[in-house]
Amino acid sequence: MAVKKFVVGIFTDEAVLFPAIKKVRSAGYKIHDVYTPMPIHGMDHALGLRETSLHTAGFIYGITGTTTALSGIGWVFNSDWPVNIGGKSHFDLPAWIPITFELTVLFSAVGMFLTFLYLNQMAPFVRKHHFNLRSTDDQFTMVVELTEKSNEEEVRAFLQGVGATGINTQAAETGWWWGRYDKDKTPFEHKGATLA
Numbered sequence: 333m334a335v336k337k338f339v340v341g342i343f344t345d346e347a348v349l350f351p352a353i354k355k356v357r358s359a360g361y362k363i364h365d366v367y368t369p370m371p372i373h374g375m376d377h378a379l380g381l382r383e384t385s386l387h388t389a390g391f392i393y394g395i396t397g398t399t400t401a402l403s404g405i406g407w408v409f410n411s412d413w414p415v416n417i418g419g420k421s422h423f424d425l426p427a428w429i430p431i432t433f434e435l436t437v438l439f440s441a442v443g444m445f446l447t448f449l450y451l452n453q454m455a456p457f458v459r460k461h462h463f464n465l466r467s468t469d470d471q472f473t474m475v476v477e478l479t480e481k482s483n484e485e486e487v488r489a490f491l492q493g494v495g496a497t498g499i500n501t502q503a504a505e506t507g508w509w510w511g512r513y514d515k516d517k518t519p520f521e522h523k524g525a526t527l528a
Contacts, residue, residue, distance in 0.1 A: 336477060337503050338364055339487045340463045341496035343472040346372060352474065352494035353378045359490060361482060364475040367467035386451075390444045397439025401432040461504035 343349040350372070356363055363379060409415075410422045449455045467473040474496070476487055488499050 335503050335505055337484070337501060338463065339476045339478060339484060339491065340500050340502055341474040341476065341491035341494075342464055342466075342498035343474065343495060344470070344497050345495075346472060348495040349472045349474065350374075350378060352491075352496070355494050356474065356476065356490070361487060361490070362477045362479055364477040366475070367464065367473040369468050369470060369472070386444055386447060389447050390440045393443030394436045394440035396443075397436040398432055400439070401435035402428065405431060461502075463502060463504070 341352075343352065346368070349366070349368075353363065353366065353375075357378075357380065366375065366379060368375070405428050406423065409424075414422055453460055463475050464471060464473040474491070476482075476491070478484055478487065484501060488501070491499050
């Protein structure tokens with residue numbers, strides 16, 4: 333994976349962070365991510381993120397479960413093992429409803445859970461770079477990606493101007509990778525970065 337440079341701004345107040353996001357975006361800087369210790373209403377809209385498609389994926393998984401149940405039961409009772417039980421029809425839909433419902437819910441729930449883990453990069457044995465260890469405790473962290481058009485010193489000065497209490501520069505892989513934190517000697521040590 334590619335290693336990129338990021339300027340990390342640390343904020344101590346939500347009331348300062350929220351307007352800072354809008355100012356950073358309007359200045360044309362690329363926000364990689366914002367880490368907060370609790371959910372903040374309206375943060376997705378402020379970051380310009382689109383609505384989630386998880387409900388659409390759940391519908392597709394549910395239809396897949398329904399199709400699997402109906403085709404599986406239909407194949408068993410019509411082709412694989414057709415048994416005449418009291419002259420009843422081989423295609424007895426009302427008797428199949430419980431299994432069809434259960435497979436629809438199972439496929440939808442498991443599929444949405446796995447999709448959620450994949451999209452949020454939260455699967456077991458998947459590591460991500462931690463920009464600020466206290467971002468899950470009491471600090472808010474804004475990570476700005478440095479591109480060819482952005483200057484590191486300008487970004488640092490801009491973050492200082494919008495209310496960041498601590499600023500540092502870190503180099504990190506942009507995505508996620510397989511690994512375990514317990515196998516690293518110093519998993520949370522950032523070389524060349526001073527954490528607030």
